[in-house]
Amino acid sequence: MTRVLVVAAHPDDIEFTAAGSVARWVADGASVTYAIVTDGSTGTEDPDLAGERLAALRREEALAAAELVGVSDVEFLGYRDGYVEPTLDLRRDIARVFRRVRPHRLLAMDPVPLPGGWFVNHPDHRAVGQATLDITVTAGTTVGHFPEMAAQGLAPWRGLQEILVMGPGGGEHAVDISSTIELKLKALLCHRSQLGEDVAERMRAAAAFNGRTHGFAYAELFHRIVPLGVEPSDVQE
Numbered sequence: 001m002t003r004v005l006v007v008a009a010h011p012d013d014i015e016f017t018a019a020g021s022v023a024r025w026v027a028d029g030a031s032v033t034y035a036i037v038t039d040g041s042t043g044t045e046d047p048d049l050a051g052e053r054l055a056a057l058r059r060e061e062a063l064a065a066a067e068l069v070g071v072s073d074v075e076f077l078g079y080r081d082g083y084v085e086p087t088l089d090l091r092r093d094i095a096r097v098f099r100r101v102r103p104h105r106l107l108a109m110d111p112v113p114l115p116g117g118w119f120v121n122h123p124d125h126r127a128v129g130q131a132t133l134d135i136t137v138t139a140g141t142t143v144g145h146f147p148e149m150a151a152q153g154l155a156p157w158r159g160l161q162e163i164l165v166m167g168p169g170g171g172e173h174a175v176d177i178s179s180t181i182e183l184k185l186k187a188l189l190c191h192r193s194q195l196g197e198d199v200a201e202r203m204r205a206a207a208a209f210n211g212r213t214h215g216f217a218y219a220e221l222f223h224r225i226v227p228l229g230v231e232p233s234d235v236q237e
Contacts, residue, residue: 069184
């Protein structure tokens with residue numbers, strides 16, 4: 001069974017960038033885990049909603065969205081929304097999930113400040129993306145990094161076959177989500193606290209645009225990294 005770990009900064013990031021792919025992989029028999037780093041507590045213009053009340057609401061939205069695409073293993077790391085930095089503590093917390101899940105496929109956020117040259121990437125996205133990529137060569141895979149985790153039964157994992165970097169800048173690797181586009185949109189609409197009425201049609205149009213270049217009705221795009229020592233032909237779709 002293919003194991004997949006998706007590490008996101010905010011409770012709705014996965015639905016925007018990868019939920020169609022996740023739904024397809026789950027349908028194909030994969031086991032998928034979500035690690036959501038922040039509590040989502042500042043994602044509002046309403047000062048009366050911000051804080052613990054919003055964090056609780058966004059947690060419920062994230063769990064509902066995950067359930068729709070078949071994901072039941074969702075870990076919330078509880079960092080304050082908008083205040084994340086790529087610290088050793090963050091690296092340790094993501095590595096702990098990585099070592100527990102032992103994924104074959106890892107999805108990380110794009111750490112680039114201006115992905116695609118048109119979008120200012122959220123600082124939480126950048127920090128979480130950088131820390132997630134870093135653990136693949138440090139804390140997640142190397143016995144000398146945070147050795148206390150190994151003593152807790154969380155040994156380093158060196159079986160990663162593929163890294164997909166997700167974000168608004170897209171990438172050269174397309175996943176066909178023609179069969180799961182409706183699930184993606186339904187999952188996205190779970191995030192009612194964040195979205196306008198036209199978001200589903202805008203995302204449908206974006207997925208259709210992504211798909212046309214690759215011969216699919218709908219697609220999600222990623223930058224794809226195959227770790228050294230892994231043959232691309234060995235990576236399970």
